[in-house]
Amino acid sequence: MSENKEQPRKRGKKEKKRRSKVALGVIVAGVVVMVGAYTVKANTYRTRFFPHTVINGIDASEKTVDEVRQVMSKQIDDFESTIKSRGNNDEIIKGSDVGLAFVKDNSLEDLLNEQNSMAWIAEMNGKKDLKIQSSFTVDPDKFENTVSKLKALDESKFEKPVDAKISDFVQGSGYSIIPETEGNTIDIAKAKEYIKSQLITLNNEINLDYEDNDLYEKPAKMSDDPTLNAALKNLNKYISARISYDKLNVLNGDTIHNWLTANSDGSVSISDDGIASFVKKVSSAYNTVGKPKTLKTSYGPTVTITGGSYGWKVDTEKEKAAIRSLIEAGETAKREPEYSRKAASHGENDYGNSYVEVNLTAQHMILIKNGSKVLESDFVSGNVSKNWTTPPGAFPLTYRTRNATLKGEGYSTPVNYWMPFNGGIGFHDAPWRSAFGGQIYKTSGSHGCVNLPPAVAKQLYEYVDAGFPVLCYNLTEAAPAPAPAETSAASTGETTASNPTEETVEPISENVSPQGGKTAVEIEQ
Structure with missing residues (x-):
């Protein structure tokens, strides 16, 4: 009886081994099939572009190089590009106007060869927007004749750029920055080269005013220029000064602005002549040296005394320095002038009562x-x-x-x-x-x-x-x-x-x- 039991066990083990071998064989065969299918698909992308590939605006998905060329060639007949420029309406250039023609070269082959066909699964979803430079050409004479007529390149219509600058003084509000004006003066030679580069890539919208192109002449000074804003700050500070005297109208920005000059480094100069002219008025109002003086004499009659050196005399150099300092600080101050000679009184008679x-x-x-x-x-x-x-x-x-x-x-x-x-x-x-x-x-x-x-x-x-x-x-x-x-x-x-x-x-x-x-x-x- 023990021998009979042992026989079924041995047969069971053999059956399991046989089934495992069969399963392994199936797996191997499946892998081989899959590898083969992947390789077959990969080989397809040795001659065709990956899905979602765009070349110069043409959908090249799953297309061969010849198929892409055929599509590109057909585009020439109906191709036109819109030229956008600063200060002008859109202008149209047709392919036929510039002698646009297809050039057969290896550019497409080179793009195809750059594909890693074995990575086709990874490339199935991502969009690839590719460019080639040599698929099309223009006729030089037709191109020059057509492009030269563009309003965007008409020198008679050019407006030069104007730098940002500080405004004239405005009573009550002071100074401000007048923004720059860009103008529409373009580098014609560079613009033509740019237009040509876009036409031969079949770009149907060419924007000459695109910032990175750097085709237009730019203002030398912009509104955010640091030195311009420093000068503005100094100017408005200086005109905020208010200097008052008992015998004169208040000196403020209404007068001070005439003395100011903004410098290229952001500093502001104050005219020596302007300050001197004002100090001359101060002197005229306060100086009494040499001016006639009346005296009610002890004898009764009133006499007028002329000549002599008694009286008030403004120290012009010290007064000019003081005024300059107050303006530069933008201060408000009530002043008694600096004097080189003083008298007893500012009354009707400067000699007082002694x-x-x-x-x-x-x-x-x-x-x-x-x-x-x-x-x-x-x-x-x-x-x-x-x-x-x-x-x-x-x-x-x-x-x-x-x-x-x-x-x-x-x-x-x-x-x-x-x-x-x-x-x-x-x-x-x-x-x-x-x-x-x-x-x-x-x-x-x-x-x-x-x-x-x-x-x-x-x-x-x-x-x-x-x-x-x-x-x-x-x-x-x-x-x-x-x-x-x-x-x-x-x-x-x-x-x-x-x-x-x-x-x-x-x-x-x-x-x-x-x-x-x-x-x-x-x-x-």
Whole structure:
């Protein structure tokens, strides 16, 4: 019994092996069939283009090279291309107009040979848009004749490009950038080459204005140019400045813009002449040096004093620099000008209410402090007979000093109090004189200075300082002194003389020019 059981088992194992061999054989046969079918299909794509292949706009899917050529040849008869250009309507070129013809070469074969036929499955879905350059040609003469007539290439219709630029100043809004104008000036030679390259690839739409073609002349400066925008920023900053003065209209962009020039590097220049012209107006409004001054004299009449150096004087260089700085900063500021010379007041009379009144006619000096008379005295001024007359005018006291020596040719005279106000002309004590006032000055006057009694000179010295106004004038009509009394050299208070004796001899006095101008005197302290 055991032997009978063993036999069926052996037969079962043999049957399984036999079936496995059969199955393997089927699989191998299937693989062989599949490989064969794949290879057969791959061999098809050795002579035909893959599906979804487009060559120069022609569907070449599953077509042979000859079939593609036939399609290309047929296209010539009906081919036309639309030329698009800047500033013109579309223009049409027909293939026959340019002698378009098919050229048989190996371009299509080369494309086909580049296919990897064994990868045909991977290439089944992806679209391939291919180009060849030598399938078509144009007749040179027909091409030139046709293309030269295009409006896009008509030089008489060309408009040059215009650079972006900064606008003119507009009141209330300032400056802005005017965008560039592209124009339609084209490089004719390059445009013709481009048109030809598109025709021989059967491109039915040729856009000359395509940016990458770079056929049109471009503006040199565009709206986004960094230096242009930097200049715009600076211009609008500068015109935002507002500089005001009490005596002038506000200086703002309405005037400043006339002084500005934008530079190629984005900076902005401010005209020196423009600033100087404005500072001239500032000076005219504020300068009082040399302008007539009226004085209600202590004698009653009002006089007009001309000449002299007293008053306000604008320092033009400093004022120009200050204005430039404010404009460059775009600031708003209220200004008092920079001065090279100052006076006491900006009122009707710039000398204020403290001054020395020098009546050359009456030969009398009156010191006014804060509107009140604090000192007065007769004096002796320049010798009229020798043309050394003391000049009238308004002057600032130049300085004051003690123990000066007045030197001139042939003399050296010490004085205790020296207070010049008009070059070498000034107040000083004259202890050598025995009398002051009256008519002494006409024949025995000084060389131009105002000689004072020593006690008066001392008091005047204590009241005044550099810059103090000195107002010298003549009265057209004789007027008596306010408080007539005799003044002698020995006086120590305020006295005047109604009938002073003239001094016949003036021993030694200061040296001034014959016209009463600045001396060449050496002052030793």
